[in-house]
Amino acid sequence: MPEHPLRTLITACSRLETDSFQQLYAIVQPKVFSYVSYRTNTREQAIDVTQDILIELNQSLPKFAYHSDAEFFGFVFTITRRVLARHYAHKHTKAARVQSDVELDEIAPVESESEMVLAVRQALEKLDTAERDIIVLHHWSRYTFGEIGAMVNMTEGAVRTKHHRARSKLAHLLDVTS
Amino acid sequence: MPTKPTLESILAETTPQLTEVESTRLLAQVVAARSVAKVASPYQFNIFVFKPMSYLALVLVLLLGAGGTVAASGSAKPGDLLFPIDRATEEVRLALASDAQKAALQNQFITERFAELQAILNEEKVATGTVSATDGALLNASSSLLAASSTLQFTAKVFTDDTVIQTTIGSSTPVFFTTTASSTEAIVASVVDRYGVPVSFVIAHITIADQHRPSTPSDSGGTTVRASGESRVANAVAVLALQLAAQTDSTKREAYLKTLMNEVSAVRVSGRDDAPLRLDATRVKIENDTTEVRTPNERVRIEQKDGQVEIRVDHRGSGHSESENDDRDHSVSATRTSVSTTSTEVHESEDRMDESEHSDDEDRVSFRNLNSSATASTTFISGRHGGRGNDDNNQELHGARHGGDDSRSEDGRDN
Numbered sequence: 001m002p003e004h005p006l007r008t009l010i011t012a013c014s015r016l017e018t019d020s021f022q023q024l025y026a027i028v029q030p031k032v033f034s035y036v037s038y039r040t041n042t043r044e045q046a047i048d049v050t051q052d053i054l055i056e057l058n059q060s061l062p063k064f065a066y067h068s069d070a071e072f073f074g075f076v077f078t079i080t081r082r083v084l085a086r087h088y089a090h091k092h093t094k095a096a097r098v099q100s101d102v103e104l105d106e107i108a109p110v111e112s113e114s115e116m117v118l119a120v121r122q123a124l125e126k127l128d129t130a131e132r133d134i135i136v137l138h139h140w141s142r143y144t145f146g147e148i149g150a151m152v153n154m155t156e157g158a159v160r161t162k163h164h165r166a167r168s169k170l171a172h173l174l175d176v177t178s
Numbered sequence: 179m180p181t182k183p184t185l186e187s188i189l190a191e192t193t194p195q196l197t198e199v200e201s202t203r204l205l206a207q208v209v210a211a212r213s214v215a216k217v218a219s220p221y222q223f224n225i226f227v228f229k230p231m232s233y234l235a236l237v238l239v240l241l242l243g244a245g246g247t248v249a250a251s252g253s254a255k256p257g258d259l260l261f262p263i264d265r266a267t268e269e270v271r272l273a274l275a276s277d278a279q280k281a282a283l284q285n286q287f288i289t290e291r292f293a294e295l296q297a298i299l300n301e302e303k304v305a306t307g308t309v310s311a312t313d314g315a316l317l318n319a320s321s322s323l324l325a326a327s328s329t330l331q332f333t334a335k336v337f338t339d340d341t342v343i344q345t346t347i348g349s350s351t352p353v354f355f356t357t358t359a360s361s362t363e364a365i366v367a368s369v370v371d372r373y374g375v376p377v378s379f380v381i382a383h384i385t386i387a388d389q390h391r392p393s394t395p396s397d398s399g400g401t402t403v404r405a406s407g408e409s410r411v412a413n414a415v416a417v418l419a420l421q422l423a424a425q426t427d428s429t430k431r432e433a434y435l436k437t438l439m440n441e442v443s444a445v446r447v448s449g450r451d452d453a454p455l456r457l458d459a460t461r462v463k464i465e466n467d468t469t470e471v472r473t474p475n476e477r478v479r480i481e482q483k484d485g486q487v488e489i490r491v492d493h494r495g496s497g498h499s500e501s502e503n504d505d506r507d508h509s510v511s512a513t514r515t516s517v518s519t520t521s522t523e524v525h526e527s528e529d530r531m532d533e534s535e536h537s538d539d540e541d542r543v544s545f546r547n548l549n550s551s552a553t554a555s556t557t558f559i560s561g562r563h564g565g566r567g568n569d570d571n572n573q574e575l576h577g578a579r580h581g582g583d584d585s586r587s588e589d590g591r592d593n
Binding site for chain 2: 018021022025029030033034037038043046047050051054055058114116117120135139140167170171174175176177178
């Protein structure tokens with residue numbers, strides 16, 4: 001049975017091998033940043049929060065026992081939610097709703113975005129929280145439905161169903177074809 | 179007609195991404211954060227920082243260290259650093275012992291105290307040269323003895339237990355040694371063995387006298403202690419006297435106190451004109467023939483008059499004892515020792531109070547003791563149990579001597 005690439009990377013990172021961490025960073029960073037961006041006000045905040053998440057992930061890797069990719073991404077998502085909660089609790093941003101929990105109902109408003117980005121954000125606001133998370137995690141963070149199911153504690157089928165409904169709703173809101 | 183964009187393309191187009199520069203900078207910061215090792219504050223001492231093995235090591239060190247200290251304290255003498263631990267260990271053993279075991283332990287500990295006092299006195303003997311002289315350091319060569327033959331004299335005093343041989347050269351301080359030999363031949367042989375001098379020489383210079391009584395430390399010339407060692411000996415005496423005061427068996431207590439009295443009375447301090455031991459600093463007072471030990475609750479007084487020893491223990495009440503059977507206010511006993519009789523007699527006597535206050539509800543206990551085998555006889559003078567409301571409940575009981583047996587009895591009540 002061939003060794004899984006992600007398992008190899010994680011094992012190497014646990015031994016503080018910098019090259020391996022660069023490869024893992026290339027996989028994890030876009031996923032984390034895209035999700036964090038939609039949960040923070042500004043790009044700078046998103047970068048700061050992403051940095052905190054990756055540092056915490058890097059420190060936590062030696063304690064993580066790899067079983068599957070989905071479990072690893074769930075591990076990353078747990079860290080992400082924790083760091084975001086801390087970010088909201090400590091920063092007290094005016095624009096974003098200050099909450100100790102990351103169960104936000106709305107997308108954090110942004111200062112300046114392109115018209116298309118703004119339109120997408122406004123459309124996402126009209127989805128419920130679970131649908132919004134699934135859209136963001138699948139289309140922006142590029143997670144598979146199975147991985148999303150592990151992250152949000154749902155079955156893959158339930159994720160697919162919610163995704164289908166959210167996608168139809170979002171297409172209608174944006175007046176695009178789904 | 180332009181075609182509508184798909185949701186897929188719009189979401190892909192709006193996906194937040196870091197630029198290559200931002201990504202590289204972010205990676206550098208994350209890696210840099212990883213390389214900065216956490217350093218514990220030097221001011222932090224938190225037990226939670228320790229790992230389990232640290233706890234185990236700490237516990238082992240404490241246990242083994244404490245055990246070693248307690249074991250080491252077993253050989254400590256009064257005045258030593260570890261002696262309080264030795265005493266504390268004994269107190270714990272006493273507290274945990276049953277009544278039967280307690281009496282045996284008390285005797286064991288008192289015997290240890292006597293041995294420790296003797297060890298201290300022996301050290302002082304060595305320090306002052308009296309032992310080394312006896313052992314031959316001063317008189318180590320037969321030639322020196324022979325050269326000094328004109329002024330040399332051996333005096334052997336044969337006691338009922340030991341024979342003490344005194345060696346005197348001119349006006350120098352005599353030295354002593356003790357032997358179990360009792361016949362003339364054996365005594366001469368022991369002197370010959372000790373000093374390596376001819377038998378005829380010993381026979382020519384020895385005087386042997388039967389004493390018909392047990393020996394006392396003073397018969398062996400006593401112990402001369404250094405002025406610097408005086409406080410150490412005094413401390414050992416005080417510790418022993420205080421432990422004796424706690425001895426529950428009054429017969430044994432009095433016997434022990436008599437032995438202590440004999441030991442202390444034979445101690446002299448070097449360089450102070452043959453002065454006796456000063457024990458003031460330890461609340462022990464020795465004047466002429468009287469030794470007194472004071473504690474907050476008790477006073478032990480040992481007095482020697484005309485060859486007789488009188489021992490008195492005063493228990494001071496708390497001031498709250500109204501009951502006539504209150505143990506805290508119980509009696510005092512006194513003993514007299516005579517070297518001329520072969521019987522011990524005890525009987526009740528009239529009371530003599532140290533203080534003016536005296537209540538009517540007193541118990542008097544008299545007891546008799548006969549030690550027919552001893553050449554020294556002891557007269558126990560009646561004790562009394564009395565409850566009084568005053569703070570200082572000193573009582574002294576006297577008795578006249580009369581014939582009796584070796585049993586102890588309680589009789590009589592005084593009012």
